[in-house]
Amino acid sequence: MQTVKMVISGAVNAGKTEFIRSISEIEVVSTERRATDDTRMIKKETTVAMDFGRIAIGPDLVLHLFGTPGQKRFDFMWEILSEGMLGLVILVDSTRPETFRETNRIIDFFISYRDTAYVIAANKQDRPNAWSPEELRLALRQPPHIKVLPCVASDRESVKNVLLELLYVIQERSEE
Amino acid sequence: MALVGNIRDFGLSDFLYLVDRGDKTGGLYLSRGQETALLFFERGKLVMAVRRPEDQQPDLLVRLGLLSENQLARARASLAARGNGATLTEVILAENLAPREQLQGALQSFSEEAVYGLFGWPEGEFRFEQNQRPDPAAPTIPSPISVDHLIMEGSRRIDEMGRIKDRIPSTDLVVRFLDQPGVRIKGIKLSTEEWRVIARINGRDTLAEIAQKTNLKEFDVCRIVYGFLTAGLVEVVKKPVPMPLARGVPAETSRVKRSLVNRIINRIKGM
Incomplete structure (x- = not known):
């Protein structure tokens, strides 16, 4: 059985758990605990280890989805999770500009040493005052060739679209 | 739809970059305690910046020595007669009430100083109302100015x-x-x-x-x-x-x- 891995990352409360939950075929294995730091201001429970989802591609192939912990103090986990990944989705809460700097730090972490295929998902586009994907591209200083996609992590079709767009990026870089 | 946030988290320079590269038109409202500021942009360029609400009024032109009271009254009457679409600045230029260079220089300096002062704000709420434009009678800069050098000057401070x-x-x-x-x-x-x-x-x-x-x-x-x-x-x-x-x-x-x-x-x- 071959397994391939995609990583879903982003700042605290960007919507990583919900994103994986929307598409995973199994109940998402999540090690959520009561937050003990300032993330409590944002949500009562936040991810402190990781989320894990799974999609069976065929009898011999499985896609695993890993959500990274959002807090800075767990960034040592990011490197472990990113080893051998096929691609990366960076989720951004489009309604909270105070998380954009942290999002940039996460992007920088993942792409600085690896030639990683990634897309940015502008989550919470259904909320009032959400920054548009193009505004997020400028705010995050992303070059035009990086896809910044509209996303609502609770909507399965929206999550599918983000994953497909990432797969098209990977497809372009793959070999025959 | 409005873009909201705090310049503590998303700095004014970052916002000006977004306005410039995104060719944004709209009004940026900033507030910190009792202080406020209002900046208007047209296709990514600054057309007006004020730190006090009264500076949006046409009599700023008199206070800056650009027009006399009589000239301003004449310009306002002409603006009212022209109806929709015209701005006070266009009327002043069309009727040669003030030289373009003088109007440009004075209003540009005034707006630039208003913006530079904002770079000293460590925090402050902002709200950007897209596609909002100044009142037609507001004292706007005749040729909107690029924000690039505002960013540079801001970073010097x-x-x-x-x-x-x-x-x-x-x-x-x-x-x-x-x-x-x-x-x-x-x-x-x-x-x-x-x-x-x-x-x-x-x-x-x-x-x-x-x-x-x-x-x-x-x-x-x-x-x-x-x-x-x-x-x-x-x-x-x-x-x-x-x-x-x-x-x-x-x-x-x-x-x-x-x-x-x-x-x-x-x-x-x-x-």
């Missing part, structure tokens, strides 16, 4: 390393020009120190090396490069090292088989 460190976490980073920086640099006036730094940017030297070669303090080089960075002229990157091989990390996506990717695509499409 930043003296806190904390904000600079957000974008330049280390002096071991290499500075390099973005594509066609010369085109953007044309509109920007650089100080002697800035020229010394820009002349040393070669895509190989780190900030620390540039400081050494220019005999400037590392902080000053960081501050200057922060300005270039915020204006979108340069980028800072880690010095290239063969890390993936040294650390034994394969570039996974470069050797993945297309057939495998196609299988995943088909599966997700069918979900």
Whole structure:
């Protein structure tokens, strides 16, 4: 059985758990605990280890989805999770500009040493005052060739679209 | 839809960059305690900036010595007669009530000073109302001004390393020009120190090396490069090292088989 891995990352409360939950075929294995730091201001429970989802591609192939912990103090986990990944989705809460700097730090972490295929998902586009994907591209200083996609992590079709767009990026870089 | 936030988290320079590169039109409302400011942009350029609500009124032109009371009354009457679409500034120019250069110079200086003062705000709520325009009778700048040099001037006034460190976490980073920086640099006036730094940017030297070669303090080089960075002229990157091989990390996506990717695509499409 071959397994391939995609990583879903982003700042605290960007919507990583919900994103994986929307598409995973199994109940998402999540090690959520009561937050003990300032993330409590944002949500009562936040991810402190990781989320894990799974999609069976065929009898011999499985896609695993890993959500990274959002807090800075767990960034040592990011490197472990990113080893051998096929691609990366960076989720951004489009309604909270105070998380954009942290999002940039996460992007920088993942792409600085690896030639990683990634897309940015502008989550919470259904909320009032959400920054548009193009505004997020400028705010995050992303070059035009990086896809910044509209996303609502609770909507399965929206999550599918983000994953497909990432797969098209990977497809372009793959070999025959 | 409005863009809201706090300049503590998303700085004014970052916002001006977004307005410039996004060709935004709208009104930016800022507030900090009792202080307020209002900036209007038209297709990415600044048309008006005021720190007090009364400065949006046409009598600012009288207070700045650009028009007499009688001239202003005449301009307002003409504006009312013209109806929709015209602005007070257009009327003043059309009726030769004030020379264009004088109007441009005075209103530009007034607006620039209003913006520069905002760079000293460590925090403040902002709300950007897209496609909102100033009142037709507001004293707008005849030729809207590029925000590039506002960003540069604003960065000259930043003296806190904390904000600079957000974008330049280390002096071991290499500075390099973005594509066609010369085109953007044309509109920007650089100080002697800035020229010394820009002349040393070669895509190989780190900030620390540039400081050494220019005999400037590392902080000053960081501050200057922060300005270039915020204006979108340069980028800072880690010095290239063969890390993936040294650390034994394969570039996974470069050797993945297309057939495998196609299988995943088909599966997700069918979900």
